[in-house]
Amino acid sequence: MTSTTRKARGEYAKSGARRQEILQAAVEVFSGSGFHKGSLRDVADRVGLSQAGVLHHYPNKTRLLEAVLTWRDAETRKRMGDPPPKGVEMLRATLDVAKYNETTPELVELYATLSAEATSPDHPAHDYFIRRYAQVIEATRRAFEHAAVNGQVKPGIDCVSAARSLVALMDGLELQWLFDRDSVDMAAEMRRYLQSVLTVDL
Secondary structure: OOHHHHHHHHHHHHHHHHHHHHHHHHHHHHHHHHHHHOOHHHHHHHHOOOHHHHHHHOOOHHHHHHHHHHHHHHHHHHHHOOOOOOHHHHHHHHHHHHHHHOOOHHHHHHHHHHHHHOOOOOOOOHHHHHHHHHHHHHHHHHHHHHHHHOOOEOOOOOHHHHHHHHHHHHHHHHHHHHHOOOOOOHHHHHHHHHHHHEOOOO
16 A cells, blocks of 8 residues: 555545534534534534635535434434334334433434525425435334234334324424423333333333
8 A cells, every 4th residue: 555545545534524523513503503503614613724724625504514414313223223124123212212312312402403594495405304304203103004014013003104203203202302301201202102102012
């Protein structure tokens, strides 16, 4: 291996580490101030860079937001497993994600802040959240339907409604948890709901 190759790989590693620092700073800024009020200067200050230094890695604030959301989704997929589980195992994995979220309050706050902002059609994350809700509800519906085929869902339960209810419950619990982290156990509350519609223990 030549010294030039080693240097290139070293620079790439440094660049990757710097991008990760910028992403983490952006999570903190956007979760606290939202996208519109959070500035690139705020992000740059947190990592000891100029705005131009941040723009070297992410060409504008919208691209930085996209990178943050992509990174958040990747972290969630890691918790779910690859390939993602099916049926009841997928629902169990959702409980694991809820428990994990309690260790990452900045990501919970980021999601709560941006999803509220993004209800406006002109928000840069508007289409992202439309797609994400559709994908999450569809994946959860399939999990309930897979469980139903195996006799693990109680009779009379509508799988689409159960999926929407679980997603809405998770979002609502995250908001409550942000206000009162000591008394709200997100995974426990979600487990109680799931046990009310399933025939198997989680």
